Amino acid sequence: GESVGLHLPTLSVQEGDNSIINCAYSNSASDYFIWYKQESGKGPQFIIDIRSNMDKRQGQRVTVLLNKTVKHLSLQIAATQPGDSAVYFCAENIGNQGGKLIFGQGTELSVKP
Amino acid sequence: EAGVAQSPRYKIIEKRQSVAFWCNPISGHATLYWYQQILGQGPKLLIQFQNNGVVDDSQLPKDRFSAERLKGVDSTLKIQPAKLEDSAVYLCASSRQQETQYFGPGTRLLVL
Numbered sequence: 001g002e003s004v005g006l007h008l009p010t011l012s013v014q015e016g017d018n019s020i021i022n023c024a025y026s027n028s029a030s031d032y033f034i035w036y037k038q039e040s041g042k043g044p045q046f047i048i049d050i051r052s053n054m055d056k057r058q059g060q061r062v063t064v065l066l067n068k069t070v071k072h073l074s075l076q077i078a079a080t081q082p083g084d085s086a087v088y089f090c091a092e093n094i095g096n097q098g099g100k101l102i103f104g105q106g107t108e109l110s111v112k113p
Numbered sequence: 114e115a116g117v118a119q120s121p122r123y124k125i126i127e128k129r130q131s132v133a134f135w136c137n138p139i140s141g142h143a144t145l146y147w148y149q150q151i152l153g154q155g156p157k158l159l160i161q162f163q164n165n166g167v168v169d170d171s172q173l174p175k176d177r178f179s180a181e182r183l184k185g186v187d188s189t190l191k192i193q194p195a196k197l198e199d200s201a202v203y204l205c206a207s208s209r210q211q212e213t214q215y216f217g218p219g220t221r222l223l224v225l
Contacts, residue, residue: 041218046215049213089155099214
């Protein structure tokens with residue numbers, strides 16, 4: 001069935017290092033992907049998105065890479081800061097299902113000072 | 114621009130009781146979503162509204178869950194009767210049509 005999964009459930013990095021969070025998706029019909037950050041006790045917060053006609057998109061300190069050949073998505077965070085500590089979810093939007101998002105399990109990012 | 118508002122933030126009830134959650138989406142957002150997020154998992158869509166109409170409720174347990182968005186703005190999600198496995202965070206999100214979804218803080222439900 002449909003699924004979005006993450007390779008690593010936890011990731012620990014040193015402050016100032018770059019972080020890479022990976023995600024695999026299974027539905028070839030997905031045409032829109034979003035990364036969300038969720039801090040403890042809060043709702044998911046939009047970070048960055050990418051459409052299937054792109055393979056890279058950059059934001060402020062974040063970059064999302066999309067490899068449709070192997071159905072893989074990654075989020076790169078440059079110069080990781082303690083405030084980046086949270087659970088990160090990737091979500092896929094299947095184009096013909098009216099905006100429905102399928103979320104993965106999540107990766108917990110821990111930044112050591 | 115104000116974000117998605119939800120209330121209450123926390124709720125503790127006993128099994129077989131009823132509970133209701135309220136959501137006020139971002140102004141101008143036609144699409145509203147309710148998600149259930151069980152501890153340690155990603156959010157799972159329960160129901161999606163476009164204005165006051167239901168777009169997708171395929172994963173809503175309709176024997177005990179109901180939701181409405183009568184005037185196409187605010188929405189309520191109800192559980193009656195609650196079960197232990199309903200303990201979760203209930204998230205509301207909204208979007209302009211079916212674009213990027215923005216989430217509220219969620220309601221944390223504990224069923225004892």
